[in-house]
Amino acid sequence: MSSASTSVPFADLHAQYLTIKQDIDSAIAGVIRDSAFIRGARVDAFERQFAAMHGVSQCVSCANGTDSLYVAMHALNVKAGDEVITSAHSWIATSETITQAGGSVVFCDTDGDTFTLDAKRLESLITPRTVGIIPVHLYGQPADMDAVMRIANKHRLWVIEDCAQAHLARFRGKLVGTFGRAASFSFYPGKNLGAMGDAGGLLTEDGALAERMAMFARHGGLTKGDHRIEGINSRLDGLQAAILSVKLPHLPAWTAARQRIAARYDAMLAGTPDLVLPKVAEGREHVYHLYVIRHPRRDALKAHLASNGIETVVNYPVALPFLPAYARLNVRPEQFPNAFADQSTVLSLPIFPEMTQNQQGKVVDCVRKFCRAS
Numbered sequence: 001m002s003s004a005s006t007s008v009p010f011a012d013l014h015a016q017y018l019t020i021k022q023d024i025d026s027a028i029a030g031v032i033r034d035s036a037f038i039r040g041a042r043v044d045a046f047e048r049q050f051a052a053m054h055g056v057s058q059c060v061s062c063a064n065g066t067d068s069l070y071v072a073m074h075a076l077n078v079k080a081g082d083e084v085i086t087s088a089h090s091w092i093a094t095s096e097t098i099t100q101a102g103g104s105v106v107f108c109d110t111d112g113d114t115f116t117l118d119a120k121r122l123e124s125l126i127t128p129r130t131v132g133i134i135p136v137h138l139y140g141q142p143a144d145m146d147a148v149m150r151i152a153n154k155h156r157l158w159v160i161e162d163c164a165q166a167h168l169a170r171f172r173g174k175l176v177g178t179f180g181r182a183a184s185f186s187f188y189p190g191k192n193l194g195a196m197g198d199a200g201g202l203l204t205e206d207g208a209l210a211e212r213m214a215m216f217a218r219h220g221g222l223t224k225g226d227h228r229i230e231g232i233n234s235r236l237d238g239l240q241a242a243i244l245s246v247k248l249p250h251l252p253a254w255t256a257a258r259q260r261i262a263a264r265y266d267a268m269l270a271g272t273p274d275l276v277l278p279k280v281a282e283g284r285e286h287v288y289h290l291y292v293i294r295h296p297r298r299d300a301l302k303a304h305l306a307s308n309g310i311e312t313v314v315n316y317p318v319a320l321p322f323l324p325a326y327a328r329l330n331v332r333p334e335q336f337p338n339a340f341a342d343q344s345t346v347l348s349l350p351i352f353p354e355m356t357q358n359q360q361g362k363v364v365d366c367v368r369k370f371c372r373a374s
C-alpha cells in the first residue's frame with residue numbers, strides 16, 4: 001500500500017515481514033520442500049497453538065474469516081426462518097453469511113461510543129424466531145459481553161463472536177473468542193494476525209460442534225474418503241498455516257505496540273476541536289486493529305490528509321442496513337441512529353505495530369492543522 005508519494009501508509013505489511021524475514025522464508029521453504037500444501041502437520045500445529053493461546057480446547061481452521069462464520073452457523077443448524085441478530089456497523093461478511101446459512105439478518109444499532117452492539121436495544125429485537133446473536137468486536141474493542149451473554153442465556157440463544165478484528169482483546173480480563181458457543185477469526189493479511197493470503201479459523205469448547213464444523217468445512221468428512229454429509233471446501237493451506245505459526249508468538253508484542261501507538265494518538269490529539277477520539281468502555285481492552293476518529297467534515301479531513309501523503313480508510317462508508325444489498329429490509333435511518341450518523345463521520349488513521357514516532361507525528365500535525373483551521 002505504500003508508494004513514493006505516500007509518506008505515511010495506512011498499514012505496512014512489508015515492514016512487518018522484514019522483522020521476521022528469515023523465519024518466514026524458511027517456513028515457506030519447508031512447506032515447499034515437503035509439498036505440504038493441504039492439511040498436514042503444519043495446519044494441525046497452528047490449530048493447536050491458536051487454541052492454546054486462548055486456553056480453548058478446539059480450533060477448526062478455514063480458508064478465510066467469512067467461511068468460518070458460515071461454517072459455524074451451518075454447524076449450529078441455522079435454517080430458513082431463523083433470525084440472527086448482529087451489528088448494524090460491521091464488514092458485510094458478518095451479515096452475508098447469515099443469509100448464506102439460510103437465516104434472516106436482524107440488525108441491531110451500535111451504542112454511539114464503542115461501535116459495538118447496543119446492549120440496551122438488543123433484547124427488544126428478540127422474537128420467537130431468534131436463534132442466535134453475532135456480536136462483533138469491531139476495530140479491536142470487545143462488545144459488551146456481559147450483556148450479550150446474559151441476554152443470550154436468558155433466551156437460550158447461541159452466540160458466535162466475530163473476532164476478525166480483535167485478536168487478543170479482552171473483556172473484563174477474559175480473551176474474546178472464549179465467551180460464545182463459537183468464535184470466528186480472520187487472518188486476512190491486514191488483520192492483527194495476518195497470513196500472506198486468505199485464512200480464518202474457529203474456536204470452541206464444544207467438541208461435538210468442532211467436529212460438525214470441521215466435517216462441513218472438509219467435504220463432509222473428517223478423513224479422506226469419508227463423506228457423512230455434503231460439505232464445502234474451506235481449508236487453511238499449509239503455506240498459510242506455517243506463516244501463521246511463525247507470526248503467532250509475536251502477536252502479544254504487536255498488540256502492545258498497537259496499544260502504545262493508540263495511547264500516543266489519544267494524548268497528542270486530545271482537545272482537538274471537533275475531533276472525537278475512540279472511546280473505550282469500562283472493563284474492555286482494545287487491541288486497535290483500527291484507530292477510528294470521528295469528524296463532522298470527515299471527507300474534507302480525509303482529502304487534506306491524502307494531499308499530505310497520509311493514507312486513511314473509511315471503515316465503513318455505508319452502514320450495513322443501508323447498503324443496496326439490504327434494500328429488501330426497507331430500513332429507515334431512525335432505526336439505526338448511531339450507525340447512520342457514524343457512517344459519514346468515521347475515519348481510520350494509520351496504525352500498525354511498526355509505525356514510527358516520526359510517521360505518527362506527521363499524522364497528528366496534519367490532523368490538528370486541519371481541525372484548528374476549519
Ligand SMILES: *Cc1c(COP(=O)(O)O)cnc(C)c1O
Pocket residue numbers: 064065066067090091093094136162164165185186187188198199200
Ligand atoms: C475481515 C472480517 C471478516 C471476514 O474475514 P475474511 O478473512 O476477509 O473473509 C469478518 N468480519 C469482520 C468484522 C471482518 O473485519
